[in-house]
Amino acid sequence: MDDQTMSEHTPWMRRALEEAEKGIGLTSPNPCVGSVIVKDGVELGAGWHHRAGQPHAEREALADLLAKHGPEAARGATIYVTLEPCSTTGKTPPCTQGIIDAGISRVVYGAVDPNPDHAGAADLLLQGLGIDVISGIEREACERILRPFAKRVTTGLPWVLAKTAMSLDGRITRPPGEGQWLTGPAARNEVQKIRGEADAIIVGGRTVRIDNPRLTIRGPHFREEKEQPWRVVITQDAKQTLPEDCHLLSDEYAHRTVVYQDKEPEEILRDLAAQGCNCVMLECGGRLMRRFAELDLIDEYAIFYAPIITGGEDFGFGAGGHLPASRQLEEISVKQLEQDVLIRGIAKRKIR
Amino acid sequence: MDDQTMSEHTPWMRRALEEAEKGIGLTSPNPCVGSVIVKDGVELGAGWHHRAGQPHAEREALADLLAKHGPEAARGATIYVTLEPCSTTGKTPPCTQGIIDAGISRVVYGAVDPNPDHAGAADLLLQGLGIDVISGIEREACERILRPFAKRVTTGLPWVLAKTAMSLDGRITRPPGEGQWLTGPAARNEVQKIRGEADAIIVGGRTVRIDNPRLTIRGPHFREEKEQPWRVVITQDAKQTLPEDCHLLSDEYAHRTVVYQDKEPEEILRDLAAQGCNCVMLECGGRLMRRFAELDLIDEYAIFYAPIITGGEDFGFGAGGHLPASRQLEEISVKQLEQDVLIRGIAKRKIR
Numbered sequence: 001m002d003d004q005t006m007s008e009h010t011p012w013m014r015r016a017l018e019e020a021e022k023g024i025g026l027t028s029p030n031p032c033v034g035s036v037i038v039k040d041g042v043e044l045g046a047g048w049h050h051r052a053g054q055p056h057a058e059r060e061a062l063a064d065l066l067a068k069h070g071p072e073a074a075r076g077a078t079i080y081v082t083l084e085p086c087s088t089t090g091k092t093p094p095c096t097q098g099i100i101d102a103g104i105s106r107v108v109y110g111a112v113d114p115n116p117d118h119a120g121a122a123d124l125l126l127q128g129l130g131i132d133v134i135s136g137i138e139r140e141a142c143e144r145i146l147r148p149f150a151k152r153v154t155t156g157l158p159w160v161l162a163k164t165a166m167s168l169d170g171r172i173t174r175p176p177g178e179g180q181w182l183t184g185p186a187a188r189n190e191v192q193k194i195r196g197e198a199d200a201i202i203v204g205g206r207t208v209r210i211d212n213p214r215l216t217i218r219g220p221h222f223r224e225e226k227e228q229p230w231r232v233v234i235t236q237d238a239k240q241t242l243p244e245d246c247h248l249l250s251d252e253y254a255h256r257t258v259v260y261q262d263k264e265p266e267e268i269l270r271d272l273a274a275q276g277c278n279c280v281m282l283e284c285g286g287r288l289m290r291r292f293a294e295l296d297l298i299d300e301y302a303i304f305y306a307p308i309i310t311g312g313e314d315f316g317f318g319a320g321g322h323l324p325a326s327r328q329l330e331e332i333s334v335k336q337l338e339q340d341v342l343i344r345g346i347a348k349r350k351i352r
Numbered sequence: 353m354d355d356q357t358m359s360e361h362t363p364w365m366r367r368a369l370e371e372a373e374k375g376i377g378l379t380s381p382n383p384c385v386g387s388v389i390v391k392d393g394v395e396l397g398a399g400w401h402h403r404a405g406q407p408h409a410e411r412e413a414l415a416d417l418l419a420k421h422g423p424e425a426a427r428g429a430t431i432y433v434t435l436e437p438c439s440t441t442g443k444t445p446p447c448t449q450g451i452i453d454a455g456i457s458r459v460v461y462g463a464v465d466p467n468p469d470h471a472g473a474a475d476l477l478l479q480g481l482g483i484d485v486i487s488g489i490e491r492e493a494c495e496r497i498l499r500p501f502a503k504r505v506t507t508g509l510p511w512v513l514a515k516t517a518m519s520l521d522g523r524i525t526r527p528p529g530e531g532q533w534l535t536g537p538a539a540r541n542e543v544q545k546i547r548g549e550a551d552a553i554i555v556g557g558r559t560v561r562i563d564n565p566r567l568t569i570r571g572p573h574f575r576e577e578k579e580q581p582w583r584v585v586i587t588q589d590a591k592q593t594l595p596e597d598c599h600l601l602s603d604e605y606a607h608r609t610v611v612y613q614d615k616e617p618e619e620i621l622r623d624l625a626a627q628g629c630n631c632v633m634l635e636c637g638g639r640l641m642r643r644f645a646e647l648d649l650i651d652e653y654a655i656f657y658a659p660i661i662t663g664g665e666d667f668g669f670g671a672g673g674h675l676p677a678s679r680q681l682e683e684i685s686v687k688q689l690e691q692d693v694l695i696r697g698i699a700k701r702k703i704r
Contacts, residue, residue, distance in 0.1 A: 167678070168655055168695060169645075169669035170522020174678050293521075293661055301661065303520055307684045307697050309645055309653065311675035317521035319671060323663035326519070326526050332659045334693050336686050341695055343520060345659050 009080070009108050012038050013138040016080040016110070019048040019057065020145050025197045026051055026226050029276035031083060031149035035061040037104070039077040044069050050225065052276070058085055058095040062102050075103035082142040084113045084135065087121045096125050106132040110142025114150035148278035151299065157266070158273045160297055162282040162289060163194055164316040165304035165340075171312035172286060180211065182306035186337035192221040194302055198229045198281035200272050204288040205235030205242060214247045215283065230277065231257045234268060234288060265292055290318030293327065298347055301329060305341045361432070361460050364390050365490040368432040368462070371400040371409065372497050377549045378403055378578050381628035383435060383501035387413035389456070391429040396421050402577065404628070410437055410447040414454050427455035434494040436465045436487065439473045448477050458484040462494025466502035500630035503651065509618070510625045512649055514634040514641060515546055516668040517656035517692075523664035524638060532563070534658035538689035544573040546654055550581045550633035552624050556640040557587030557594060566599045567635065582629065583609045586620060586640060617644055642670030645679065652698050653681060659691045 019034025026032075027049050035057035037045040045068060047060025055063070058081055065073055085095040085107065099107060107126055112119045112135060123133045143150070148159035165183045166172055174182065181188075195201065201215045215231045217223075231248050242249060248257045260268050265288075272280055282292060292298050303316065329345030336342075371386025378384075379401050387409040389397040397420060399412025407415070410433055417425055437447040437459065451459060459478055464471045464487060475485045495502070500511035517535045518524055526534065533540075547553065553567045567583045569575075583600050594601060600609045612620050617640075624632055634644060644650050655668065681697030688694075 166522070168653060168681070168697070170518070170667060173674070175674035175676070178678055290663065293663060298661075301520060305657070305695060307681040307695075309650075309669065309675065309679040309681070309699075311642065311645060311669065311672065311678075313673050315522060315667075317661065317663065320663065321665050322525070322527035323661065324527070326530055326663075327661040329520070329659040329661070330691070332688070332691050332693070334686060334688050336684070339682070339684050341684070341686050341693070343657060343659075343693055345520070347661075 007137065009134065009137045012036055012080045013082070013108065013110055013142070015043065015046065016082050017138065017141055017145065019046050020082045022048045023050060024145070025199075025279070026223075028052070028199045028278040029149075029152065031146050031278075033057040033081065033083045035079060035081045037061050037065050037074065037077050037079050039073070044073050044077060053091050055092060056086065056095050057081060059092065059098055062098055076105045078106040078108060079104050081107070081109045083111050083146060084109050084119070085122045086113070086118070087125050088118065096122050099126070100129055100131070104131065106134070108134045108137055110136070110138050111146055114146060115153050147299075152273045152278050156273055157269050157297070158199070158277045158280040159299050160269065160280050160282060160292065161194070161198065161300040161302060162292065162298045163191065163302040164283075164289060165306060166316035167308045167310040167312065168305055169309045169311060170315050170317075171310045172316050173312035173314040174308075174310045175312070182308060183304050183340045184306075184338045187304045187306070187340040187342065189219060189221070190304075190335070190337055190342060192217055192219055195229060195281065196221050196223065196226060198279050199277035200230035200232050200280045202232045202234060202268075202280060202282050202284055204284045205233055205237060206287075207283070207285050208233055208242050208246050208248060212243075212246050213283070214251065216253060228253045228256050229281070230272070232268070232272065232280075233257065233259045234263070234265070234284070235259065235261050265295055265297055269297060286315045286318035289316065290320060293317060294323055296327070298327070300344065300346050302342060302344045304337075305343065307339045359489065361486065361489045364388055364432045365434070365460065365462055365494070367395065367398065368434050369490065369493055369497065371398050372434045374400045375402060376497070377551075377631070378575075380404070380551045380630040381501075381504065383498050383630075385409040385433065385435045387431060387433045389413050389417050389426065389429050389431045391425070396425050396429060405443050407444060408438065408447050409433060411444065411450055414450055423454075428457045430458040430460060431456050433459070433461045435463050435498060436461050436471070437474045438465070438470070439477050440470065448474050451478070452481060452483070456483065458486070460486045460489055462488070462490050463498050466498060467505050499651075504625045504630050508625055509621050509649070510551070510629045510632040511651050512621065512632050512634060512644065513546070513550065513652040513654060514644065514650045515543065515654040516635075516641060517658060518668040519660045519662040519664065520657055521661050521663060522667050522669075523662045524668050525664035525666040526660075526662045527664070534660060535656050535692045536658075536690045539656045539658070539692035539694065541571060541573070542687070542689055542694060543656075544569055544571055547581060547633065548573050548575065548578065550631050551629035552582035552584050552632045554584045554586060554620075554632060554634050554636060556636045557585055557589060558639070559635070559637050560585055560594050560598050560600060564595075564598050565635070566603065568605060580605045580608050581633070582624070584620070584624065585609065585611045586615070586617070586636070587611065587613050617647055617649055621649060638667045638670035641668065642672060645669060646675055648679070650679070650699055652696065654694060654696045656689075657693045657695065
């Protein structure tokens with residue numbers, strides 16, 4: 001819920017957010033950012049950041065404007081960006097310079113740079129040159145789309161999204177001889193979509209040995225521009241090796257599979273963050289899921305409930321005693337997918 | 353889902369269903385039935401069965417018509433009833449006679465009498481007197497509202513509705529010191545509403561000793577015309593008596609509390625059915641809930657999911673191994689209640 005008041009800028013920032021959303025799952029280690037350029041109430045250009053190493057959203061929007069309306073159109077225009085424009089040189093020149101060069105007269109952005117060393121730097125620079133700066137428009141929504149990136153740059157850990165599919169009584173297994181699936185086609189298709197948000201997917205060795213998953217994005221949610229997520233196997237049992245012919249070790253994406261042995265979950269997550277993963281998805285069984293929950297490493301839950309009562313022995317979040325403390329979730333969303341139900345929520349934290 | 357084709361009768365039968373729904377939870381051991389009387393496209397009377405011993409829906413609709421339009425209005429009219437009119441004398445005279453006496457020329461009903469000895473009897477009687485009879489309009493919806501009654505008269509067992517509230521990871525307990533509640537006010541209010549459907553509520557002795565519940569209908573869902581449900585305590589542990597000062601044994605409804613000891617669940621349910629309970633609600637803890645599920649005695653599930661991960665030791669449907677067979681649910685409905693989610697569904701059966 002965003003209880004900020006509407007302003008003339010709100011609709012344009014929402015347009016910029018629409019642009020930003022196109023980059024979800026594609027931009028790591030960079031954030032998803034969107035931008036639109038507006039003059040006299042007319043949108044002259046729009047763009048989003050596609051991929052690390054490619055132009056930032058502001059540059060994309062300026063290029064779009066240039067192609068459609070020529071170089072003079074930007075003079076006196078307002079640029080909307082979901083994130084504070086960068087003012088330092090990275091893989092690409094600073095966006096503030098592009099904005100200055102184009103003659104933009106006003107910059108409206110949503111979220112400040114989550115890197116405390118850069119936060120607010122654009123304001124000083126741009127205002128010093130007589131360009132109006134307004135920040136905080138649709139701030140919550142702009143911060144929401146930035147969360148995986150912000151978590152990585154501020155903590156060195158990726159955003160962790162735990163996905164599981166359970167019976168209504170919390171089980172992930174069915175009685176012997178009944179088959180493996182709990183959820184139906186619509187829910188399984190939604191899993192493909194969620195995988196599109198992830199840079200890496202974690203499973204345990206046991207899941208590989210029993211279920212032999214592919215963990216790839218397939219079907220309508222496959223996007224040419226997205227690499228398949230890293231497939232990360234955590235195995236604690238050194239004696240039991242993974243079957244050589246399992247999908248993860250033998251399919252065409254075998255080079256995207258990583259196996260960690262005898263490493264703590266946090267260490268593995270830090271390693272994945274260091275390699276540029278903003279968002280890591282857990283698709284592991286109950287025991288490993290519980291381990292991540294115990295260590296309070298999970299940021300978001302996506303739980304599918306299938307319309308079945310199985311009484312099975314394996315629980316989506318393991319058996320065993322209470323967690324050190326309950327984890328309350330917020331921003332609950334509910335989606336009915338044929339007969340299955342998806343509940344998503346974010347773990348409440350003091351600082352995020 | 354009702355895939356029957358719409359007919360001119362469908363809207364009127366839906367009106368009759370609206371009437372029938374007013375009786376949910378009030379009519380045991382009788383069924384919920386609604387009726388409307390229509391002539392020349394105008395509704396002349398409507399009624400529903402309020403309570404055993406009181407007039408049936410058809411009689412209520414005729415009385416409504418009489419009061420509003422006088423005795424001649426019924427001549428040549430069509431009466432819509434959700435259930436086949438009774439043709440035998442029970443606590444009240446047969447409805448078929450009332451229909452005949454009033455001069456109704458056409459009877460349209462939804463569900464046939466679930467008692468096989470009576471099914472279709474009204475058709476023969478009425479048609480023999482030159483009254484048109486059409487049956488099966490909105491049949492599925494009409495049968496749905498009859499289910500608790502139909503189950504009791506055909507099997508000697510009541511309809512069993514299992515209600516529980518769990519964390520997203522399937523637990524009913526929180527870590528020590530965190531308090532007892534999982535769900536919020538809106539979900540707890542919905543529980544009161546669901547209790548309104550029940551003739552009896554079952555809990556285990558352990559729940560009484562630990563939670564000391566009231567199991568009454570309170571707040572806006574309390575209806576003067578409904579007696580508080582029977583409160584049924586099942587205790588297997590003869591040594592541990594119930595605390596004398598617990599609500600169930602000491603409040604103003606103490607005469608509505610029944611304690612069963614060392615009796616099998618099915619025996620208890622048969623006993624409740626014999627006492628006229630169409631619908632029995634389970635509000636027990638995981639162990640007893642699991643026992644009912646193992647014995648395949650549950651017809652309907654109403655499960656509240658609270659936005660919390662607790663990892664607790666107690667599960668809504670107990671721990672332990674697989675059920676003899678999974679129980680698939682159908683007619684899934686999902687309701688978001690503030691941050692909680694209610695999933696309801698009906699156990700699929702071959703015969704119901």
